[in-house]
Amino acid sequence: MMMIDPVILTLFLPLFGAIAAFVLPRAAAWVGLLAVLATGGAVAALVRDVLAAGEVVTQLGGWAPPLGIALRADGLSVAMLAMTAGVGLLVSIGALDSLRDLRERQYFWPLWLLLLTGMNGVYLGTDIFNLYVMIEVIALAAVGLTVLSGTKQAVRAGLEYMYASILGALLFLMGVGFVYLQTGRLDFAGLIAAEPSGAMSAALALMVVGLLLKTALFPLHFWLPAAHANATAPASALLSGLVVKAALYIFLRLTTYMPLPDEILVTLIGMLGAGAVLWGGVQALRAERLKLLVAWSTVVQIGLIFIAFARAGQVGLSESWKAAALLILAHGVAKSAMFLAAGRIKDEIGHDRIADLDKSDIRPTLAQFTFALAAISIIGLPPSLGFIGKWTLMEGAMAAGYWHWVAVTMIGTLMSVAYFSRVFAGFLRFDRMRGELAEHKGWALADAAPLTLAIAAISLGLMAAPILSFIELGYPFGAQ
Amino acid sequence: MTDAAILFDLLLAGSVIALAIASLTVRDMFAAIVLFVIFGLLSALAWVRLSAPDVALAEAAIGTGVTGALLLKTLHHLRYVTGKLGEGPARGLTPTAPVPAGVIWANAAFCGMITLGLALAFLGAPRSGPGFDALVAEAMPASGVDHPVTAVLLNFRAYDTLMEVVVLLAAVIAVWQIERGLSDAPAPALGEVWQGFARLTLPAIVVVGTYLLWKGSEAPGGAFQGGAVLAAVGLLLLLSRIYVPQPAHRGLARWAFVLGAGAFAGVALLVSGGGRVAFEYPAEHAYALILLIEGLVTISIAVTLAALFHGREPVAAPVPEGRNDT
Numbered sequence: 001m002m003m004i005d006p007v008i009l010t011l012f013l014p015l016f017g018a019i020a021a022f023v024l025p026r027a028a029a030w031v032g033l034l035a036v037l038a039t040g041g042a043v044a045a046l047v048r049d050v051l052a053a054g055e056v057v058t059q060l061g062g063w064a065p066p067l068g069i070a071l072r073a074d075g076l077s078v079a080m081l082a083m084t085a086g087v088g089l090l091v092s093i094g095a096l097d098s099l100r101d102l103r104e105r106q107y108f109w110p111l112w113l114l115l116l117t118g119m120n121g122v123y124l125g126t127d128i129f130n131l132y133v134m135i136e137v138i139a140l141a142a143v144g145l146t147v148l149s150g151t152k153q154a155v156r157a158g159l160e161y162m163y164a165s166i167l168g169a170l171l172f173l174m175g176v177g178f179v180y181l182q183t184g185r186l187d188f189a190g191l192i193a194a195e196p197s198g199a200m201s202a203a204l205a206l207m208v209v210g211l212l213l214k215t216a217l218f219p220l221h222f223w224l225p226a227a228h229a230n231a232t233a234p235a236s237a238l239l240s241g242l243v244v245k246a247a248l249y250i251f252l253r254l255t256t257y258m259p260l261p262d263e264i265l266v267t268l269i270g271m272l273g274a275g276a277v278l279w280g281g282v283q284a285l286r287a288e289r290l291k292l293l294v295a296w297s298t299v300v301q302i303g304l305i306f307i308a309f310a311r312a313g314q315v316g317l318s319e320s321w322k323a324a325a326l327l328i329l330a331h332g333v334a335k336s337a338m339f340l341a342a343g344r345i346k347d348e349i350g351h352d353r354i355a356d357l358d359k360s361d362i363r364p365t366l367a368q369f370t371f372a373l374a375a376i377s378i379i380g381l382p383p384s385l386g387f388i389g390k391w392t393l394m395e396g397a398m399a400a401g402y403w404h405w406v407a408v409t410m411i412g413t414l415m416s417v418a419y420f421s422r423v424f425a426g427f428l429r430f431d432r433m434r435g436e437l438a439e440h441k442g443w444a445l446a447d448a449a450p451l452t453l454a455i456a457a458i459s460l461g462l463m464a465a466p467i468l469s470f471i472e473l474g475y476p477f478g479a480q
Numbered sequence: 481m482t483d484a485a486i487l488f489d490l491l492l493a494g495s496v497i498a499l500a501i502a503s504l505t506v507r508d509m510f511a512a513i514v515l516f517v518i519f520g521l522l523s524a525l526a527w528v529r530l531s532a533p534d535v536a537l538a539e540a541a542i543g544t545g546v547t548g549a550l551l552l553k554t555l556h557h558l559r560y561v562t563g564k565l566g567e568g569p570a571r572g573l574t575p576t577a578p579v580p581a582g583v584i585w586a587n588a589a590f591c592g593m594i595t596l597g598l599a600l601a602f603l604g605a606p607r608s609g610p611g612f613d614a615l616v617a618e619a620m621p622a623s624g625v626d627h628p629v630t631a632v633l634l635n636f637r638a639y640d641t642l643m644e645v646v647v648l649l650a651a652v653i654a655v656w657q658i659e660r661g662l663s664d665a666p667a668p669a670l671g672e673v674w675q676g677f678a679r680l681t682l683p684a685i686v687v688v689g690t691y692l693l694w695k696g697s698e699a700p701g702g703a704f705q706g707g708a709v710l711a712a713v714g715l716l717l718l719l720s721r722i723y724v725p726q727p728a729h730r731g732l733a734r735w736a737f738v739l740g741a742g743a744f745a746g747v748a749l750l751v752s753g754g755g756r757v758a759f760e761y762p763a764e765h766a767y768a769l770i771l772l773i774e775g776l777v778t779i780s781i782a783v784t785l786a787a788l789f790h791g792r793e794p795v796a797a798p799v800p801e802g803r804n805d806t
Contacts, residue, residue, distance in 0.1 A: 008749070018649075019649075025734075060759045067612060129637075137643055144650065144653060205597050
C-alpha cells in the first residue's frame with residue numbers, strides 16, 4: 001500500500017471522482033458520493049496531521065517556491081476543508097433523494113466534484129496565480145450548478161453570475177500580473193517581502209475588488225440573490241454555504257500577507273459590510289419568495305463577516321480574523337441546512353411564496369423545524385455557532401471602543417429576527433387552512449441531511465473553544 | 481532599422497487600440513466580430529514584437545481563431561432563435577428596455593476606478609521586473625525539455641496547467657448540461673468552394689497542429705496551441721457536415737474530454753512515492769512523460785474546443801421547437 005500525502009488526496013480524489021462521474025453517467029450518483037466520502041477521509045487524515053505538526057507543507061514537483069507551487073495546510077485551511085467536506089457530504093446525501101430529473105442527476109455530480117476540487121485547491125493554495133486558476137475552476141462549475149434546474153430564470157441568473165464571476169477573476173488576475181511585475185514572485189512569502197508602494201497598493205486594490213465581486217459584498221452583490229434563489233436546492237446550498245466562502249478566504253489570507261495600507265480602507269470595508277447588513281435586511285423583509293429571502297440573508301451574512309474583519313481596526317486585525325472565520329464556518333453549516341430545508345418545503349407544498357405558506361394542506365413539519373433551527377444559528381441565538389461568531393465580533397468591537405460596529409450588528413440581528421418571523425408566521429398559522437390537513441408525506445432521506453446540518457450548526461457552538469484553538473494551529477495569520 | 485521598428489510598433493499599437501474601440505462601438509454585430517478577429521490577429525503580432533511567441537501563437541489560435549468561430553456561431557444561433565436568420569445584421573437583439581441612468585453612472589464610476597487602479601499599478605511598476613528568468617535558467621537542465629515555457633508549464637508549475645485543463649473540462653460539462661430545449665440552428669448552406677477548401681486544408685491543419693505540439697519541447701508551441709489548431713479540423717468537419725455528432729458517440733466524446741485531465745493527474749500521482757512528491761517526474765523519464773501528457777492533453781483540447789463550438793450534447797430524441805419556460 002503506497003502512502004500518498006493526504007494534501008494531494010484532498011485535491012485529486014474529487015478530481016478523479018468528477019472524471020469518473022462524468023464518463024459513467026448512469027452510476028454518477030454512487031461514484032460521486034463515494035468520491036465525496038473518500039475526500040472526507042483525506043481531510044480527516046489532514047486534521048490528524050495538522051493536530052500533530054501544526055502545519056503541513058507540500059512542494060509540488062519537488063520545486064520550491066517561488067518557481068514551484070507549494071500547498072500548505074494549517075488550522076484555518078483545514079477547518080475550511082473540514083467544513084466543506086462535512087457540508088458537502090450532507091448536501092450530497094440530500095441530493096441523492098431530491099434531484100428527480102435524470103439530467104440533473106447526471107450532471108450534478110461531475111460539476112459538484114469539480115467545484116470541490118477548486119475549493120480544496122483554494123484552501124490549500126499559497127500562490128496567487130494558482131489561486132486565480134482555482135477560482136476559475138470554481139466559477140465554471142458553480143455557474144453550471146446555478147443553471148442545473150434549466151428554468152429560464154435560472155439560466156438568466158446564471159449568465160449574470162458568470163459575467164460577474166469572470167469580471168472578478170479578471171480583476172484579480174490583473175492584480176496578480178502587477179504583483180509579479182513588481183516583485184517577480186507569486187507566492188505568499190514573496191508578498192510579505194515586498195516593499196509597500198503605491199503601485200503595490202493599486203495591484204492589491206484590483207485583487208481585492210475582484211474578490212469582493214466574487215464574494216458578493218454590497219454593493220457588488222447584485223448577481224447573488226437571483227442566482228442563489230433560482231438554483232435547484234442542493235446547488236443553492238452549495239453556492240450559498242460554500243462557494244462564496246472561497247473568495248472570502250482568499251481575501252482574509254491576502255490581507256494578511258499584503259496588509260491594507262491604511263486604516264481608512266479597513267473602515268471602508270466595514271462600512272460596505274454595514275451597507276450589506278442594512279440593504280440585505282430590507283430586501284429580505286420585502287422578499288416574496290422563501291428562497292429569495294434566504295439568498296438575501298446570505299448577502300447580510302457576508303456583510304457581517306466583513307464587519308467582523310473590520311471590527312477593531314488595523315491594530316486588531318490579527319485577532320479579528322478569528323471572529324470572521326467563526327462566522328464563515330457558522331454560516332456555511334447553517335445556510336446550507338436552510339437552503340436544503342427551503343427546497344424541501346418548496347418540493348412538498350409546490351411553491352415557496354411566503355404569503356401562501358400557511359394556505360397549503362400539506363405540512364412539511366420536519367423541513368420547517370429544520371429551517372427554524374438553522375435560523376437560530378443565522379440570527380445568532382445561543383448556544384449556536386452563529387452566536388459565538390457574533391459574540392466574538394461584538395466583544396472585539398467593544399474592547400476597541402468601536403461601538404458603531406456593535407450597533408450595526410445589533411440592528412442586523414433585529415432585522416433578521418423580523419424577516420425570519422415572516423416565515424415562522426407562515427409555518428405556525430395553519431389554523432387558517434379550512435378543511436383537513438394532510439400531514440407531510442412521510443420521512444425522506446432529503447430531510448435527514450438538512451436536519452443533521454442544522455443540529456450541527458447549533459451544537460458546534462458548544463465546541464467553540466476547541467474550534468478556536470484548532471484554527472490557530474500553524475499560525476495562519478503569522479502571530480506567533 | 482530601429483526607427484523603422486519603432487514606427488511599425490507605434491502603428492501596430494495605434495491600430496490595436498483603434499480596432500478595440502471600433503469593435504466596441506460598431507452597431508452591426510457581424511462587423512463587431514470581424515473587427516474583434518482582426519484586433520486579435522494584430523494583438524498576436526504585438527506579442528511577437530514583445531518577444532513572446534508562445535503567447536502570440538495562443539492568441540492567434542485560441543483568442544482569435546476559436547473565439548471568433550464561437551462568436552460567429554453564437555450570432556448565427558441568435559439570429560435563428562429570434563427569427564432573423566434570413567435578414568441582415570441582427571440589431572434588435574440588445575434589450576429593448578433602456579438601461580437606467582443610475583446603472584450607467586454606477587458602471588462608469590466602477591470602470592473609472594478600475595482604470596485608475598490599472599494606471600497607478602502600471603505607472604509605478606519597474607521597467608523590467610525581476611521575474612523567474614534566473615530561477616528557470618538554473619532549473620532547466622533538470623526539466624527534461626529544452627524550451628523554458630514548456631518547462632514552466634509542464635514541470636515547474638504543472639499543477640497550474642493541470643487545473644487549466646480542468647477549467648476547460650468544467651466548461652464543456654457546463655455547456656453540455658445547459659443546452660437543452662433550444663432548437664439547433666441549421667448550419668449555413670456552404671457552397672462547393674467551401675467543400676473544396678475543406679478538403680484541401682484539412683490535412684495541412686492536422687500537420688500544422690501536430691508539428692506545434694511536437695515542437696513544443698524545444699521551441700514555441702505545445703499542447704494549447706496545437707490543440708487549438710487541431711480543433712479547427714473539428715470545426716471544418718462540423719461545418720461541412722462531413723461529421724454530424726450522434727447520440728451514440730457521446731460516450732466516446734466524454735472519454736475524449738477527460739483524457740487530458742485524467743492522464744495528467746494520473747501521471748502526477750503515479751510518479752509520486754519512493755521519496756518523490758506528486759508531479760515530480762523521475763529525471764530520466766521526464767521528457768517522455770511530458771510528451772505523453774502534452775499529446776493526450778492536445779487531443780482533449782482539440783475535441784473539447786470542437787465540442788464547445790458544436791455547443792450542445794447530441795441527445796437522442798429531437799427536442800420540440802421553442803423554449804422550455806416552465
